[in-house]
Amino acid sequence: MSEETQHVPDLTDIREGDILFDCPYCGKNMAIESAGAGLMVPCANCGKAVQVPIPDSGTPEAPVATVPRPEIADGDDPQATIQQLDAALAMANQQIDRLLAEKEALQERRAFLEQIRITNSTRLERIAAELASLQDALDRALVLLAEVRTEKPA
Numbered sequence: 500m501s502e503e504t505q506h507v508p509d510l511t512d513i514r515e516g517d518i519l520f521d522c523p524y525c526g527k528n529m530a531i532e533s534a535g536a537g538l539m540v541p542c543a544n545c546g547k548a549v550q551v552p553i554p555d556s557g558t559p560e561a562p563v564a565t566v567p568r569p570e571i572a573d574g575d576d577p578q579a580t581i582q583q584l585d586a587a588l589a590m591a592n593q594q595i596d597r598l599l600a601e602k603e604a605l606q607e608r609r610a611f612l613e614q615i616r617i618t619n620s621t622r623l624e625r626i627a628a629e630l631a632s633l634q635d636a637l638d639r640a641l642v643l644l645a646e647v648r649t650e651k652p653a
């Protein structure tokens with residue numbers, strides 16, 4: 500093995516900033532220096548051409564507005580990370596409780612409005628009936644007025 504041109508290092512010699520990825524064909528864990536991003540390299544295990552992923556080039560994740568994402572940095576104490584995740588989970592649960600309470604309140608409000616709508620439609624029917632009789636009275640008054648104008652004997 501004298502070829503040094505396309506050497507893909509094993510996990511044994513990962514350096515800071517290296518891109519870590521798996522071969523899509525054989526699943527071999529590979530690492531390559533960041534300058535290799537986007538390049539086609541032969542897999543160290545199966546020899547197939549594999550494209551080195553470009554870090555942070557994917558579509559951005561949909562923002563999760565209400566639940567803060569715990570920041571997991573290199574070298575973080577795993578215990579602290581678990582605590583951060585627990586806190587985020589507790590916050591998410593609070594959000595869910597709040598949303599459920601809100602939904603319940605909205606359902607009550609909707610039932611209330613439905614009741615008002617029924618009451619109001621009864622009122623509107625009565626108003627329409629009153630207006631109809633008012634129209635009749637007006638029509639009769641106009642006939643009488645017309646008779647007055649033409650000076651017909653009653």
Ligand SMILES: [Zn+2]
Nearest residue numbers: 522525542545
């Ligand atoms: Zn492979």
